[in-house]
Amino acid sequence: MASGSRRRIGVLGAGASGMAAAWSLSRFPERYEVHVIEPGEEAGGVACSLRRSLGGGGENEVGVSINYGVQGGNSKAHQNTIEMLRLFGMDASPAELAVSFGKGEHNWKNYERKPLQTRLKGETARFGVVIKWIARLEFITIFLSIDFVLRLCLFSDAFRHRMVYPLVALFFGTGNQTPKVSAAVIARVFRDPSLALFEYDPEYLLSQAPKTIAFPELRELYSRMRQQAEATGGCTFHMRTQASRVRRTAHGVLVSLEAAPSTWRAGSDQTSGDRTPATTTGEGWELALDEVIFACPANVALKILAEDASLAERWVLGSVEYFHDLTVTHTDHEYMQRHAEVDERAMYYIKTYDEKPECCEMGTSQRCRRLATKATGSTRQSSSIEMIRTFGQSTRWTRRRSWTSRGGLHSLTRSNISDG
Numbered sequence: 001m002a003s004g005s006r007r008r009i010g011v012l013g014a015g016a017s018g019m020a021a022a023w024s025l026s027r028f029p030e031r032y033e034v035h036v037i038e039p040g041e042e043a044g045g046v047a048c049s050l051r052r053s054l055g056g057g058g059e060n061e062v063g064v065s066i067n068y069g070v071q072g073g074n075s076k077a078h079q080n081t082i083e084m085l086r087l088f089g090m091d092a093s094p095a096e097l098a099v100s101f102g103k104g105e106h107n108w109k110n111y112e113r114k115p116l117q118t119r120l121k122g123e124t125a126r127f128g129v130v131i132k133w134i135a136r137l138e139f140i141t142i143f144l145s146i147d148f149v150l151r152l153c154l155f156s157d158a159f160r161h162r163m164v165y166p167l168v169a170l171f172f173g174t175g176n177q178t179p180k181v182s183a184a185v186i187a188r189v190f191r192d193p194s195l196a197l198f199e200y201d202p203e204y205l206l207s208q209a210p211k212t213i214a215f216p217e218l219r220e221l222y223s224r225m226r227q228q229a230e231a232t233g234g235c236t237f238h239m240r241t242q243a244s245r246v247r248r249t250a251h252g253v254l255v256s257l258e259a260a261p262s263t264w265r266a267g268s269d270q271t272s273g274d275r276t277p278a279t280t281t282g283e284g285w286e287l288a289l290d291e292v293i294f295a296c297p298a299n300v301a302l303k304i305l306a307e308d309a310s311l312a313e314r315w316v317l318g319s320v321e322y323f324h325d326l327t328v329t330h331t332d333h334e335y336m337q338r339h340a341e342v343d344e345r346a347m348y349y350i351k352t353y354d355e356k357p358e359c360c361e362m363g364t365s366q367r368c369r370r371l372a373t374k375a376t377g378s379t380r381q382s383s384s385i386e387m388i389r390t391f392g393q394s395t396r397w398t399r400r401r402s403w404t405s406r407g408g409l410h411s412l413t414r415s416n417i418s419d420g
Ligand SMILES: Cc1cc2nc3c(=O)[nH]c(=O)nc-3n(C[C@H](O)[C@H](O)[C@H](O)COP(=O)(O)OP(=O)(O)OC[C@H]3O[C@@H](n4cnc5c(N)ncnc54)[C@H](O)[C@@H]3O)c2cc1C
Pocket: 012, 013, 014, 015, 016, 017, 018, 037, 038, 039, 040, 044, 045, 046, 047, 069, 070, 071, 072, 073, 173, 241, 242, 243, 244, 265, 266, 267, 270, 295, 296, 297, 300, 304, 327, 415, 417
């Protein structure tokens, strides 16, 4: 199957993982002929950006780009990402992780003392001891959910639902599934130096807003990666194309391809079949390859392998669970003020529902400031973009909300979040 001495490699999916694989292989064009298959229009997968106008009009128009899903993280845990960004002439910027959890009597912050923290001081101190034991007994606690352990240790509903789970949901993006997260994994958030973002505070749970990094425009990063990979002559991108079947043959792998729906969006429910292709030609084509790298979601990989999937593949890929999640990008400040304790400092807002406190809604506020030069001089324009992520309760947010002139809806995405 190899063309000349080159091995033909297929990369299914041009998200962060597929792009890293494709770009790395493209650096050796004498050894590999890489084919990237991506149903979307752009590379990047769920690490995506959108552009929004901050006004100005005409040639004074000022636009801003926001990453509306993936934001950044702990610099220690993202060393490779930082290195990659530099390779492409981009840099992550420093950010302060200031978080406002809950509303009213349930509000607490990692940069100010609040009555909830004072009220739950005793449990916070006890939590520190429990976390130590969870870490020591990791070989057992890895199999136990944090909810089970905290209930066993008689922690109150308020402490679990209003303090611990919103904090963990922020850290892992586990949303409404947070109570099921392994206790050992949560202990690591506080104790593992390579993971620990927050320092545990025996009185207030958290007492500082740690320094983190915010990614630059991800669309630009993936566009530069693609350009560089293509320029080597060793990598071809098949955009708007999806893999529908992968078969093992005596000589390698045969990948069946077809045109992707024009409405394709990475992260959306791609296996339920609710996405009707805009142009159904009924035609497909095949690509004969030596090897394939699956850089698409696990449930898609399993579907593509179909009856060819080995027992091990079925077990590993099938064990990843997906949950519906809704992301709304908007500029409705009134909504934010009604549902969160908004101030100038908080970057994240985690709302817990009173009627179902184990569920939460993650919001992030992006304050965009750009300098716009006008004929008369220079004017500073500023605008805030608030992003709300609702996990699990996918229709809750939109059902409650009707759009007014105060705010606008900028993007609405349904995606599957893996908790696996
Ligand atoms: C809302 C959200 C916020 C996040 N925030 C952060 C953060 O702040 N910091 C952080 O470090 N990480 C964050 N993450 C996690 C991080 O973004 C992901 O782990 C990472 O981007 C996943 O990349 P991936 O390539 O594995 O998957 P994806 O980005 O999902 O890429 C998979 C690709 O496969 C393609 N595909 C699907 N079906 C097929 C098919 N049949 N054939 C070919 N291709 C197919 C898709 O179109 C997609 O492009 C966040 C994730 C989400 C969803």
